[in-house]
Amino acid sequence: MAQVTLEGPDTHAAPLNTGDVSKEKGWGPKRIIDALNAMLTELYAGIAGAAAFTVTVATVTADRPVVLPTYTVATLPDPAAGGIIYVSNGAAGSPILAFSDGASWLRSDTAAAVAAA
Numbered sequence: 001m002a003q004v005t006l007e008g009p010d011t012h013a014a015p016l017n018t019g020d021v022s023k024e025k026g027w028g029p030k031r032i033i034d035a036l037n038a039m040l041t042e043l044y045a046g047i048a049g050a051a052a053f054t055v056t057v058a059t060v061t062a063d064r065p066v067v068l069p070t071y072t073v074a075t076l077p078d079p080a081a082g083g084i085i086y087v088s089n090g091a092a093g094s095p096i097l098a099f100s101d102g103a104s105w106l107r108s109d110t111a112a113a114v115a116a117a
Contacts, residue, residue: 073116076105090114
């Protein structure tokens with residue numbers, strides 16, 4: 001990533017807040033904001049270049065592990081139709097992936113409701 005350099009206070013001829021930021025002395029708010037925006041733009045471009053997901057109308061493809069939210073049977077969120085979660089004790093005390101039909105959280109192996117025992 002390229003570095004953005006803020007010039008020292010003696011670089012410009014005019015004092016701060018003259019309205020002409022190209023001639024202002026120091027690191028005025030606009031100059032700092034512009035430098036931060038340049039760095040964020042570069043950062044987001046780098047992130048976009050290493051996309052973790054490819055989304056199309058029918059599929060989502062990940063190029064790295066997908067980390068699901070983790071719950072216990074006692075801390076399950078309200079069911080959300082189509083949701084997928086990891087339940088650390090949802091298969092009679094063992095971990096299981098679970099999905100929701102909108103009314104319940106169901107085990108991915110048997111479609112029975114998740115349960116700690």
